[in-house]
Amino acid sequence: MKKPMSDVLYQEESSYKDMLLRKSMKMRIMETVAFVFGMMILAQFFPSDATAFKVLAFAIAIAVVGLSPFLYKAILRPMYKLTKTHLIISLSGEEKSYPLNEVEPIYEGRHVYRLSGKRESLMVSRQFLSHLNERLFYYQKGNKKRR
Structure with a gap:
């Protein structure tokens, strides 16, 4: 209408901050799945007690949480x-x-x-x-x- x-x-x-802080449950679940998928790939290449694994796991978490609002904004264009x-x-x-x-x-x-x-x-x-x-x-x- x-x-x-x-x-x-x-x-x-919606701004980046709004999308970062006020995501729907569906979006949060998609982020969790992306993080788990990234961790599974990372686990194939590094042992879990390696420093590189820990640093890259932290980088994946930041990338998934920090970059997802840009992706949502590009795809959803919320108004x-x-x-x-x-x-x-x-x-x-x-x-x-x-x-x-x-x-x-x-x-x-x-x-x-x-x-x-x-x-x-x-x-x-x-x-x-x-x-x-x-x-x-x-x-x-x-x-x-x-x-």
Whole structure:
């Protein structure tokens, strides 16, 4: 659902820091699998008590965790838009629109929300999250008055 740019209250493209700190569980699992795969390859060439093995294992960990946000950003190109009535998330060119009545924060993590019943991690800045929470408050407050 495309919204005219005049309807967009706030728009943000995910930064490296946002993608590093606010990854979804799926992304974290993919990183873990990549690390394990790298360690299995490394174990074929070096004994586990060798200094080179330890240094390279540390390098693999840094590479997987540190470089994955660049890869996610290149592949997913995440863009988040907030309108008066919807949260619009664009990943890999595919845009999904969630009505604000189907968006609710989950308090175990500040960037984790329930969107249409599914738990999602939003890879956005604190500023965007504060705009979203403010908009949710106004939206819910307005709906209570109409009842």
